[in-house]
Each structure stands twice: as C-alpha cells, then as structure tokens.
Amino acid sequence: MNFHQALAALQSHAAALEPLRARDFFARDPVRFREFSVEIDDLLFDFSKHKITAETVRLLIELARARNLEARRAALFAGEPVNNTEGRAAMHMALRDLSRRPIQMGGVDMRPEIEREREKVLSFAQSLRSGAVKTFGGERFTDVVNIGIGGSDLGPAMACRALSPYRSEGPRAHFVANVDGADLADTLSSLDLSRTLFIVSSKTFTTQETMANARSARARVVAALGEAAVAQHFAAVSTRLDKVAEFGIAQDRVFGFWDWVGGRYSLWSSIGLALAISVGPENFIAFLQGGFDVDEHFREAPLEKNIPALMGLLGVLHRNVLGRAAHAVIPYDQRLARFPAYLQQLDMESNGKSVRRDGSKVETETGPVIFGEPGTNGQHAFFQLLHQGTSVVPIDFLIAAEPVESDERHHELLFANCLAQSEALMRGRTLDEAKALLTGEDRAPEEIERLGPHKVFPGDRPSSTILYRRLDPRTLGRLVALYEHKVFVQSVIWDINPFDQWGVELGKELANRLAPIVADPSRATADLDASTAGLIGWRRATAG
Numbered sequence: 001m002n003f004h005q006a007l008a009a010l011q012s013h014a015a016a017l018e019p020l021r022a023r024d025f026f027a028r029d030p031v032r033f034r035e036f037s038v039e040i041d042d043l044l045f046d047f048s049k050h051k052i053t054a055e056t057v058r059l060l061i062e063l064a065r066a067r068n069l070e071a072r073r074a075a076l077f078a079g080e081p082v083n084n085t086e087g088r089a090a091m092h093m094a095l096r097d098l099s100r101r102p103i104q105m106g107g108v109d110m111r112p113e114i115e116r117e118r119e120k121v122l123s124f125a126q127s128l129r130s131g132a133v134k135t136f137g138g139e140r141f142t143d144v145v146n147i148g149i150g151g152s153d154l155g156p157a158m159a160c161r162a163l164s165p166y167r168s169e170g171p172r173a174h175f176v177a178n179v180d181g182a183d184l185a186d187t188l189s190s191l192d193l194s195r196t197l198f199i200v201s202s203k204t205f206t207t208q209e210t211m212a213n214a215r216s217a218r219a220r221v222v223a224a225l226g227e228a229a230v231a232q233h234f235a236a237v238s239t240r241l242d243k244v245a246e247f248g249i250a251q252d253r254v255f256g257f258w259d260w261v262g263g264r265y266s267l268w269s270s271i272g273l274a275l276a277i278s279v280g281p282e283n284f285i286a287f288l289q290g291g292f293d294v295d296e297h298f299r300e301a302p303l304e305k306n307i308p309a310l311m312g313l314l315g316v317l318h319r320n321v322l323g324r325a326a327h328a329v330i331p332y333d334q335r336l337a338r339f340p341a342y343l344q345q346l347d348m349e350s351n352g353k354s355v356r357r358d359g360s361k362v363e364t365e366t367g368p369v370i371f372g373e374p375g376t377n378g379q380h381a382f383f384q385l386l387h388q389g390t391s392v393v394p395i396d397f398l399i400a401a402e403p404v405e406s407d408e409r410h411h412e413l414l415f416a417n418c419l420a421q422s423e424a425l426m427r428g429r430t431l432d433e434a435k436a437l438l439t440g441e442d443r444a445p446e447e448i449e450r451l452g453p454h455k456v457f458p459g460d461r462p463s464s465t466i467l468y469r470r471l472d473p474r475t476l477g478r479l480v481a482l483y484e485h486k487v488f489v490q491s492v493i494w495d496i497n498p499f500d501q502w503g504v505e506l507g508k509e510l511a512n513r514l515a516p517i518v519a520d521p522s523r524a525t526a527d528l529d530a531s532t533a534g535l536i537g538w539r540r541a542t543a544g
C-alpha cells in the first residue's frame with residue numbers, strides 16, 4: 001500500500017467512526033484502557049481517550065510503513081546524514097548513549113570524544129558546586145547566568161526549573177535570552193556581580209541577541225570588577241571554538257559540542273552546563289539515562305506499543321485526517337511550566353515546513369501550532385475553548401503519580417483536576433443531560449430551554465495522558481526524548497527534514513539590514529516598503 005492509499009484508507013475509516021461517541025467505546029469495552037496504553041517502567045502513556053479502535057492503530061502503522069518509518073529510524077540512529085540540506089547527521093542520541101557500544105559517525109567512533117567533553121562539563125560543574133572554582137575575589141559563586149537563545153536557552157531554562165528540588169547546594173541558575181535590554185537588566189538587578197558566573201551559550205557563536213547580551217554582561221563585569229575579572233567570571237559553550245577565542249574566554253572554561261547536534265536537541269550536550277551546575281553530575285547523568293531509555297524503547301518496541309511512534313501517528317491522524325491545526329500540551333506539573341515553550345521550538349522549528357526533503361511541495365499539512373500552560377491555571381483561562389469552542393484541539397496531559405516533596409495533599413487535588421478535564425473533554429454532555437441537570441436544580445421550564453444549549457459539551461475531544469511516578473531527572477530525560485522522537489516520526493510521515501530551520505533566516509537578514517537604519521536617523525528609508533519606512537519614521541519622530 002502506498003502513502004496515498006494508506007491515507008485514503010484512514011480517511012474512510014475515520015469517516016465511519018465519525019457518528020460514534022468516544023464515551024460509548026468505553027461503555028462497550030471494559031479493557032479499553034489496557035488496550036490503548038503503554039508503559040516504560042514507571043511511565044505510562046494512555047491514549048484510550050482518542051476516538052480510535054484497533055483498526056485505527058493498524059491503519060496508522062500502515063501509513064508509517066508506507067513512509068518506511070523503520071528504515072528511516074535506523075538511518076537516524078546509524079548516524080547517516082539525515083539532515084540532508086546541511087549534509088549532517090542528527091545524533092543527539094549519541095550524547096545520552098550510556099551503553100559501551102561504539103558510536104560510529106563517518107567511520108569514526110565518537111564515544112571517547114563525547115565522554116571526554118561530558119567529563120569536562122561535569123567536573124567543572126562539580127567544582128563550581130563545591131566552591132573549588134572561585135570568583136575573582138576568591139569566594140564561592142552563588143549564581144550563574146546562562147546567556148543564550150532558542151535551543152541554547154529553552155532546554156536548560158526548562159530543565160533547571162523542572163528539577164529545582166534537585167538543586168541542593170548548587171548555585172542558582174538564571175537565563176537571559178532576549179535582546180531586549182530589560183531581560184539582562186532585570187536578571188542582574190537582584191544579583192551580586194562579584195558572585196556571578198556568566199555562561200555564553202551559542203552553537204554558532206554569531207547569534208546577534210546572544211552576542212549583544214554577552215558584550216553587555218562583559219562590560220558590566222569590567223565596570224564592576226575590572227578587566228582582570230573576566231577570565232574568572234565567564235565560560236562559554238559552543239561548536240565554534242575559534243569564535244569563542246576571539247571573544248576572549250579562557251580555554252579551560254570553554255565547552256564544545258558538534259555540528260551534528262541541532263540547537264533544539266542540544267540540552268544533552270555541553271549546552272546542559274547550567275543544568276549540570278544546578279543539579280550536579282549525578283542528576284545530570286540520570287537525566288541522560290532517561291533519554292537513553294527512551295531511545296532503546298523507540299528502537300526496539302513494536303510500532304503498536306512504541307510510545308513516540310504512537311504519539312506521532314495520533315498527531316498525524318488529527319492533523320491530516322481530521323484537520324486539526326493546533327495541539328496543546330498541558331503539564332499538571334508547575335515545574336514543567338516552560339515545557340510547552342520548549343516544545344514549541346522542538347516541534348514547530350522542526351516540522352513547520354512546506355517542502356519535502358527533495359524540495360518539492362509537501363503533499364499534506366505539516367506541523368500543528370503547539371501551545372500550552374500548566375494545569376490547573378489553564379483551566380481558568382483558555383480551557384473554555386477546548387471544551388466548547390468550534391475547533392477541536394488534541395491535548396497531551398502530563399502528570400506525576402506523586403509530588404517530589406510532601407505538599408499537604410495539594411497533589412490529590414491536582415491529580416483529580418487533570419483527570420476531570422480529560423474525562424470531561426472525552427465524555428461531553430448532551431442536551432438531554434444538560435436539561436436533566438437544570439431540572440435537578442429546580443429551574444423554571446423556560447430557563448431550562450434557554451440555558452440548556454449553553455451547558456452542552458460536544459465531547460469526543462481527544463487527549464493522551466502521560467503519567468509518570470515523579471518528576472525526577474530520569475523522568476525529565478524520558479519526557480524530552482519522547483517528544484524528540486515523536487517529532488521525528490511525524491517528519492517521516494510528512495517527508496520533511498526536521499533538522500534544519502531555514503525559515504528563521506530571512507528575518508535575521510532583514511534585521512541586520514534594518515539595524516543601521518534604525519540606529520542612524522540620517523539614513524534614508526526610501527528603499528523600504530511603506531509600512532516599514534512609516535514605522536521607522538514614526539519612531540524617529542517619537543522616541544527620545
């Protein structure tokens with residue numbers, strides 16, 4: 001069966017399911033939860049609340065086979081140049097491969113080099129935590145500020161927050177990303193520069209925002225502590241060691257990685273330095289272990305029991321068969337507050353594409369809009385649309401079975417809320433049920449008629465639940481890797497390259513062209529379009 005036949009088969013299958021109600025599937029099938037859930041150790045993926053049958057899963061797997069998912073997965077893990085537009089492998093998995101197997105890339109075993117660099121990161125992190133690495137004034141560092149953006153910010157920022165209870169004696173980690181000077185200013189306002197280490201994180205070491213923030217931070221350190229303090233108060237993470245040297249950061253404070261690690265996949269590399277400093281080497285290794293566990297699962301589990309494959313394929317069902325343009329990720333876990341933002345880059349920068357790997361136009365819709373906020377907060381904000389809006393938004397709910405620290409029973413309320421939402425979305429409420437409810441409240445007949453339609457919930461709103469024992473380092477590693485592979489699976493179905501990001505280039509080019517015009521009021525704007533010229537003109541007339 002080719003791709004189009006497989007897609008057509010899914011379409012007619014979905015049309016046949018259309019009139020049925022998800023709630024009836026549960027009523028009819030007492031083992032539905034068991035049939036549509038998969039575990040990896042103490043992590044469970046429940047996808048029973050999608051309106052699917054065993055036949056849906058079978059057809060989705062046929063679609064995956066029509067795109068050679070298994071062979072493409074093997075090529076990914078074999079270090080082949082799957083990033084075909086840049087001629088590179090995408091081997092972030094090598095960074096968390098804690099086996100003893102050689103890691104072949106272009107005929108070379110990369111394991112020794114990877115382990116050497118990791119050792120360097122972890123030993124620096126440990127020395128900073130223990131106080132062996134000292135400030136210019138000979139004291140302990142109390143704070144680290146990671147200066148980076150995109151993949152050089154979101155991963156460590158998300159992870160440091162997620163694992164904050166594991167920080168113990170480590171310095172506090174802060175993150176500055178935006179070129180808006182307010183970001184650096186607000187972050188530094190509460191810090192003592194004489195006790196602060198800056199980590200300049202940039203794969204390319206050319207990113208405008210990061211370089212501007214790094215220069216400003218350097219100037220502040222020089223003003224406060226003198227030029228001689230720079231060596232002690234700066235470290236860098238990059239693949240471009242030549243450019244780091246130009247910036248003047250001491251060699252033993254520079255941590256490298258490789259061009260086969262994409263920015264949004266780089267948390268496992270030296271880019272994780274702020275995380276390693278924050279939670280310590282042992283927890284950092286546990287985080288890698290979680291990612292490695294998922295790699296083994298993704299490589300070995302049959303597709304119908306393979307969590308990232310199922311996550312990806314369910315997304316394809318919603319996007320390509322049922323026309324759903326958005327996807328929400330709602331962690332009922334406050335410490336995962338930055339996880340949706342992290343996933344926005346991972347998913348939308350990877351799969352927000354319109355051409356296939358060979359440059360021809362895509363045949364189907366590609367990546368959905370990803371958004372999310374922690375529950376329960378979201379319930380009191382945008383969940384109205386999820387329950388009763390005209391667009392159906394598939395959702396991933398994430399929740400721990402137990403809190404990290406004892407919390408006077410808050411977690412039970414949190415858990416109940418999470419399950420209540422997915423149940424309400426799936427079950428819905430019919431007009432008859434709404435009217436019966438109003439009757440039970442002793443409402444007048446005309447009020448029952450008037451309010452009834454407002455209290456109807458269509459139901460059949462699909463969600464998956466990822467339930468894990470607790471948000472520890474290994475679990476965080478598993479969560480990140482699950483989504484990485486989910487994104488990969490979808491890219492295979494859509495036949496796009498998820499490892500490049502040409503779509504961010506044009507804006508960068510234009511910003512570089514506009515910057516001197518913005519900075520110099522005497523520069524002509526006549527060559528610009530009328531809107532851009534008008535906005536610059538208005539600023540020139542208005543700004544002080």
Ligand SMILES: O=P(O)(O)OC[C@H]1O[C@H](O)[C@H](O)[C@@H](O)[C@@H]1O
Nearest residue numbers: 150151152202203204207263504
């Ligand atoms: O790490 P850097 O080279 O500074 O790049 C930071 C970020 O900027 C780019 O524009 C890319 O879109 C991102 O994928 C990348 O993570």
